[in-house]
Amino acid sequence: MYRAPVDEIAFTLKHVAGLEKALESGLLGDLSQDLVDAILSEAGRFATEEVAPLYRAGDRQGAILKDAAVTTPPGWKELYRRWIDGGWNALSGPPEHGGQGLPLMLGIAALEMWNSGAMAFGIGPTLTMGAVEALEKHASEELKSTYLAKLVSGEWMGTMNLTEPQAGSDLNALKTRAEPAGDGAYRIFGTKIFITYGEHDFTDNIVHMVLARLPDAPAGTRGISLFLVPKFLMKADGSLGQRNDVFCGGLEHKLGIHGSPTCTMIYGDGFAKDQPPGAIGWLVGEENRGLAAMFTMMNNARLAVGIQGVAIAETATQKALAYARERRQGKAATYRGDGMAPIVHHPDIKRDLLTMTALTRVARSICYALAHAIDMARADDGEAARHWLERANLLTPVAKAFATDTGVAVSSIGVQVHGGMGFIEETGAASLYRDARIAPIYEGTNGIQAIDLVSRKLLQSDGEHVLGYIAELGESAAGIRASELPGFGHSAEAVDKAVADLLESTQFLQEALKDGDIEPALAGATPYLRQFALTAGAAYLVNAALADEAAERIALCRFYCDNLLGETAALKEAVVGGSESLLKAGAALLG
Numbered sequence: 001m002y003r004a005p006v007d008e009i010a011f012t013l014k015h016v017a018g019l020e021k022a023l024e025s026g027l028l029g030d031l032s033q034d035l036v037d038a039i040l041s042e043a044g045r046f047a048t049e050e051v052a053p054l055y056r057a058g059d060r061q062g063a064i065l066k067d068a069a070v071t072t073p074p075g076w077k078e079l080y081r082r083w084i085d086g087g088w089n090a091l092s093g094p095p096e097h098g099g100q101g102l103p104l105m106l107g108i109a110a111l112e113m114w115n116s117g118a119m120a121f122g123i124g125p126t127l128t129m130g131a132v133e134a135l136e137k138h139a140s141e142e143l144k145s146t147y148l149a150k151l152v153s154g155e156w157m158g159t160m161n162l163t164e165p166q167a168g169s170d171l172n173a174l175k176t177r178a179e180p181a182g183d184g185a186y187r188i189f190g191t192k193i194f195i196t197y198g199e200h201d202f203t204d205n206i207v208h209m210v211l212a213r214l215p216d217a218p219a220g221t222r223g224i225s226l227f228l229v230p231k232f233l234m235k236a237d238g239s240l241g242q243r244n245d246v247f248c249g250g251l252e253h254k255l256g257i258h259g260s261p262t263c264t265m266i267y268g269d270g271f272a273k274d275q276p277p278g279a280i281g282w283l284v285g286e287e288n289r290g291l292a293a294m295f296t297m298m299n300n301a302r303l304a305v306g307i308q309g310v311a312i313a314e315t316a317t318q319k320a321l322a323y324a325r326e327r328r329q330g331k332a333a334t335y336r337g338d339g340m341a342p343i344v345h346h347p348d349i350k351r352d353l354l355t356m357t358a359l360t361r362v363a364r365s366i367c368y369a370l371a372h373a374i375d376m377a378r379a380d381d382g383e384a385a386r387h388w389l390e391r392a393n394l395l396t397p398v399a400k401a402f403a404t405d406t407g408v409a410v411s412s413i414g415v416q417v418h419g420g421m422g423f424i425e426e427t428g429a430a431s432l433y434r435d436a437r438i439a440p441i442y443e444g445t446n447g448i449q450a451i452d453l454v455s456r457k458l459l460q461s462d463g464e465h466v467l468g469y470i471a472e473l474g475e476s477a478a479g480i481r482a483s484e485l486p487g488f489g490h491s492a493e494a495v496d497k498a499v500a501d502l503l504e505s506t507q508f509l510q511e512a513l514k515d516g517d518i519e520p521a522l523a524g525a526t527p528y529l530r531q532f533a534l535t536a537g538a539a540y541l542v543n544a545a546l547a548d549e550a551a552e553r554i555a556l557c558r559f560y561c562d563n564l565l566g567e568t569a570a571l572k573e574a575v576v577g578g579s580e581s582l583l584k585a586g587a588a589l590l591g
């Protein structure tokens, strides 16, 4: 069973991501270390004692659709109620609408814990968070005053409706249409697929954020607008009124996250019998600028999905370690007891468990560093705010893609550590692996994240921002040398080499982009993102080890530098030398 690693989470926030310095700077208001610790500890208790025990019901029973109504797994509705009553939905929400206005760093740390307890539960509030942010930034005062407080408290949940059968990664192809109703509202017609928590029984109203086209809109993404479409319209007195013409036409049968309803949402099909067809909605932001407004939601959501990868990796690691200490097979040099040794004594299993631990910590560090950058961009001003915004932009695709790939990789190793029992559902190792698999796909596939990193983020500030970040990573090697701690072995040299390789790959890609060699640059995007993350991870593990000089952290950092960081050299070769053969061999695939 999952136990929230509250101390590790607090340590990473404070000493790796930068929370401690941020608190000292006063930029985060009067938030104290004690309050941070108290919040994390209570979130850890809730995730461990209340969310995790309901995981199994979510996976086994899943969400059920009957007569356009969705019933969530047994106990989940009550869990959600206790969760919002605890104020957890409002943690990072805007204070002017009832939120606690705490830094995103805390919100993301808590989100990790909910997702570790049950990812299918944690995903719901993520979408509400995104809706809050989009409305706060782009909606009219009237929409804000009607919807924001209820979304911030969690009394209502939000959804995000982009995907259509013909429009997945490419939103140019979006067809859902919005017709002006003449009274300032719009009528929405179309079908959205794969909508997470599109229908459920957690809350009595659901606020859908929907991308659609106006009648005279230009083609492509410049003709997309964002609309707010509630499940129930509001009466003048603020109570729930008429049922809107939007309903759930089907639930997907999925590989994992069974507790989370993935809905086909049908707009304007005449579901609400006593009104003209068309789901009633209101424009959020400007006409034809919907994608920009939606991107406010998506950047937030990308970090939130990245943290799902961390969450699954953490739970899988805990489970594998517990199993490896219990399961006995074979003999081992370090085992002095009777009979067969617990498998944790075998070097190969130690490699598995250390790889899981190290990758989980790397992914967590990157995600928390991103949350820190977002907090700083909001709290600071002028040049500093711009710097932090660029840092957040740079780390968003890395956090999303690397952390979710790590969720899959680590949960797969977790299955392996369990042997045959890993493939059997009883142990729960398999279900983590199943759950993890969606995260590299939704919120922009990891391939799309890599393209974003290379084609947009490497060019920020004329290419200087990423170079500054890489220079910062290099400082960690100097930190090891200055510490003179022998336990690091050759870690400083390994970090130097990885950072030099990352610089070479980065400059290679920047040059290619400047020369207009887009295809070769994009061919290297996925290996580059991994090279970037693994190198950044080394620096974060070093900084963690230097922060408290604990023997365990230094040993783990050295293990990472000796055993895992070497992959970056091979990735560099793929980035700078792999594209020609890839494109040549790829020609044969076109048919």
Ligand SMILES: Cc1cc2nc3c(=O)[nH]c(=O)nc-3n(C[C@H](O)[C@H](O)[C@H](O)COP(=O)(O)OP(=O)(O)OC[C@H]3O[C@@H](n4cnc5c(N)ncnc54)[C@H](O)[C@@H]3O)c2cc1C
Residues within 6 Å of the ligand: 160, 161, 162, 163, 167, 168, 169, 170, 193, 194, 195, 196, 197, 254, 262, 438, 441, 442, 443, 444, 445, 446, 447, 448, 451
């Ligand atoms: C369980 C679940 C929940 C979801 N929840 C939501 C939700 O709440 N709201 C919502 O709107 N959507 C949701 N989605 C949809 C999800 O965001 C999409 O599935 C995702 O964006 C990918 O789109 P697609 O499935 O059409 O794949 P495609 O776009 O068809 O992609 C197929 C493959 O081609 C690659 N590819 C596509 N274009 C390019 C390109 N230009 N360059 C290189 N490679 C490319 C992709 O990386 C991918 O590997 C959900 C999906 C699932 C399965």
